[in-house]
Every structure is written in C-alpha cells, then in structure tokens.
C-alpha cells in the first residue's frame with residue numbers, strides 16, 4: 001500500500017472511532033499483515049483488545065499517536081495502524097495473541113533505538129514496552145530484575161544505588177530490550193563481559209502467547225538463543241542481570257591530536273592497545289566539528305582511579321604532541337549519559353560498522369583516506385576496543401558469535417534535513433565499502449541493510465542451532481522485524 005493511501009484511510013476510520021460501548025462495530029480499517037499484504041482490521045477486534053488490557057491501544061485519532069509512533073531515528077517516519085502500550089506481561093500476551101489472531105505485522109519496541117527501524121512499521125502494530133521499566137535490585141545476590149521496556153539509564157542508576165554495576169551501552173536512552181538480546185557492548189565489557197554475559201535469565205512471551213522462563217535450568221535452549229539472537233524468539237518482559245561491585249568513580253581520558261598526525265596516531269594506538277588491560281576500554285577516532293575542523297583522538301574509560309589510569313596508559317600519556325589531554329575522575333552513571341544529547345531523538349542517523357579481528361596495515365590508511373577525501377561536517381569514524389572478559393567467553397557459549405573481535409569500527413553520520421538523506425547514505429556506504437574488505441562480520445544490533453545471507457554467515461557456527469530453536473519457538477516466523485533467523489520450512 002502506498003503510504004499516503006494508508007494514512008488517508010486510517011484517518012477516515014479514526015474520525016469515527018471513539019471506542020463506543022455496545023455492539024455494531026461493523027467498520028474495518030486497513031492494516032498490513034505479517035506477509036506484507038493489505039488486510040482489514042475489524043474495529044470490534046480493536047475495541048475488545050483495548051478492553052482486555054491495562055495499558056493503552058493508541059490509534060491515529062488519539063492525541064498521543066504522533067508521539068507514540070515515533071522512534072529515535074527520525075529517518076523512520078512510519079505510521080503504524082495501532083500502538084499497543086503494554087502495562088505488564090499479561091498485556092504482552094494479549095498483544096501477541098491479538099496480532100496473531102488478526103494476522104497483523106508486529107513490531108516490538110523496547111527503547112526504539114534500532115538503527116534499521118525494526119521497531120517502527122507502516123500499517124502494522126507496534127507492541128510498545130515503554131510503560132514497563134520497573135527495576136528491583138537484590139544487593140545480597142547482586143542481581144537486578146528489570147522489565148523489558150527499561151532503558152540503559154534505568155539499569156545503571158538502579159545498580160549504582162547499591163555500589164553495583166553491569167555492562168550497558170554508551171547512551172543511556174537506548175533500550176535494554178534490544179541491546180541485551182543482541183549483545184551489549186559498553187565501558188565495562190572488558191572487565192565484566194558483554195551485557196548478554198550478564199543475563200542470568202529472562203521471562204519471555206513466545207509466538208504462541210506462552211509466558212516462559214529461560215535460564216540455565218529452564219528452557220536452556222531459549223536462554224542460549226536470547227543472548228545474541230535479538231528479538232527473534234519472543235518479547236522479553238523481564239530480565240535478570242548479574243551485577244558487580246564497582247566504585248562509582250572511574251576515570252575517563254582523552255588525548256586529541258592534529259589531523260596531520262592521524263596515521264601515526266592510529267598506528268600507535270593499534271600497537272599499544274594490544275597490551276591495554278581489562279580495566280580500559282579505548283577507542284581511536286577521526287571526526288570533524290560543526291566548523292569542519294578535523295582531529296584524531298585516543299579516548300576511553302578506565303575502571304579505577306586517575307593515578308591507576310596514568311600507570312596503565314603511561315605509553316599514551318608520553319606519546320606525541322596532543323593539542324588537549326585529559327585524565328579525570330568521573331562518576332560512572334554520569335559518564336554513561338554524557339553523550340545522550342549528541343544522540344538526540346528525532347534527528348536522522350545512519351551508521352555502518354563491523355568487527356575486526358586483526359588490524360591490517362592498510363586499515364588505518366583506508367580509514368583516513370576516505371575521511372580526508374570526503375570532508376563531511378560532523379561525520380566520524382572510530383575503532384572501539386573489544387576483548388577482555390567478553391573475548392574469553394567461548395564462541396558457542398551464547399548465540400553472540402564474535403568473541404574474537406578486537407575492534408568494532410563504525411562510520412557514522414547524522415543530519416537534520418530529510419532531503420539530504422540520499423547524500424549521507426551514499427557517503428556512508430561508499431566509505432564503508434573501502435573499510436569492509438578488512439572486516440570480519442558485524443554486530444547484529446548495528447545492522448542497517450544487510451540481507452539474510454549476510455546474517456546467516458555472521459552467526460557463524462551458531463546459526464544452525466539458532467534455526468533449530470527458532471523453528472521450535474517461532475515456526476511461522478511471527479517475530480521477523482529483526483536481524484531475522486528464518487525457521488525451517490515445513491517438510
């Protein structure tokens with residue numbers, strides 16, 4: 001269906017829609033099926049669904065619709081037929097059953113930060129978990145129970161109140177739901193493992209509408225799959241995380257150098273970082289400010305005091321002639337939200353990224369070459385270190401397959417005017433084409449336009465097992481707006 005056609009018909013329906021009591025709900029309204037076909041949704045079914053849940057069914061006529069349909073990335077300006085804002089696990093069961101019974105395309109939304117717009121849909125239904133953000137820390141067992149719609153800030157803050165922490169990502173308004181099912185890279189990953197390594201168990205609503213526990217003792221196959229398999233296996237309504245004792249004060253550091261020194265700085269960084277300890281997550285980046293001025297930097301975080309960091313970073317401290325350098329104590333929770341405004345909601349974003357298991361001598365050359373030839377205000381490329389505890393977990397211990405990654409390199413652009421989208425997408429894709437030959441796969445939480453063959457290859461030896469588990473729990477591929485693992489076809 002053309003978008004304009006869908007919008008017009010949906011609005012016609014909603015003008016008459018006030019959820020009247022009683023019978024006589026003959027009107028149907030257009031929607032999109034899981035197959036992509038056009039369907040009609042009965043108004044009565046929607047009214048019954050609303051009556052059945054504690055949360056809210058939001059239609060295009062509701063004043064909340066404009067806000068409710070939006071996701072973090074303004075590039076995905078989509079208009080679902082309805083948004084089901086679930087208040088608890090029984091609402092999630094009702095929403096899954098409603099979508100199945102009515103054959104409507106389902107997008108599951110945790111924090112709405114999918115780079116590829118997987119939690120937004122034109123004409124489908126959004127199962128929105130944003131009302132489900134409760135957290136509960138048990139300091140005795142150092143665990144945190146967190147509902148499936150929580151944001152990373154909820155996790156960081158709840159844990160920090162007890163002098164505890166676990167690995168979460170770099171921007172606090174990102175959703176736990178997507179991050180903790182796909183992987184979970186962050187400042188603590190070399191010390192405490194990926195976020196998925198700290199998931200002790202989940203409560204999950206599977207495609208048949210059943211509420212299941214998945215942990216080491218119950219449904220261990222599902223437990224294995226949800227730690228890296230993304231949203232393929234159901235809607236996680238509750239996570240249990242392992243927390244770790246950590247001083248809330250850590251150290252952040254940054255050394256900025258003139259762009260003329262970029263190649264030397266990158267080569268130095270990649271040599272030095274092989275010996276950086278598990279306490280240090282580091283990165284090297286090329287970026288331009290709004291005036292178009294370019295620089296190269298080595299930056300990161302160290303779990304410890306500034307004095308300990310200076311010791312661990314001694315070679316960096318002595319290296320070259322930085323234009324600015326900083327090693328300072330910082331509060332972990334504060335630094336976890338320091339970039340929140342840079343990644344503001346509603347702007348247009350695009351990023352290509354991949355894992356690198358080794359650094360070819362030509363990789364820094366390729367990174368710099370394209371950056372210099374194509375001056376893009378606010379464009380950046382950076383390599384962030386991996387390894388440590390996250391890298392010592394066996395590749396088949398969880399569905400997340402890239403334990404041998406040494407770095408993740410990302411090319412990122414952001415812009416305001418949608419008319420510029422084609423230009424920035426081309427820039428990023430062309431840039432990535434120069435870097436991709438050195439890459440060893442990608443992070444499924446950063447997928448943009450990778451196809452199903454690439455996803456299969458990317459899961460390496462874990463793919464066949466994922467297919468078995470997908471076939472068992474979601475044989476019709478009901479949950480397919482994700483980095484999709486296709487179930488086996490019926491014989």
Ligand SMILES: Cc1cc2nc3c(=O)[nH]c(=O)nc-3n(C[C@H](O)[C@H](O)[C@H](O)COP(=O)(O)OP(=O)(O)OC[C@H]3O[C@@H](n4cnc5c(N)ncnc54)[C@H](O)[C@@H]3O)c2cc1C
Nearest residue numbers: 110111112113114119148169170175177178185231236482
């Ligand atoms: C600004 C920004 C910063 C980021 N930083 C990091 C980082 O530091 N480290 C890192 O590892 N990643 C990072 N990412 C990537 C991030 O992990 C993914 O974008 C992730 O999918 C976001 O989760 P979400 O719940 O916000 O996404 P959504 O858009 O809500 O969902 C994305 C996918 O996850 C599934 N999903 C969401 N919630 C659930 C749930 N409760 N149960 C089952 N499936 C669910 C959805 O079905 C969908 O397929 C970042 C992304 C952004 C936009």
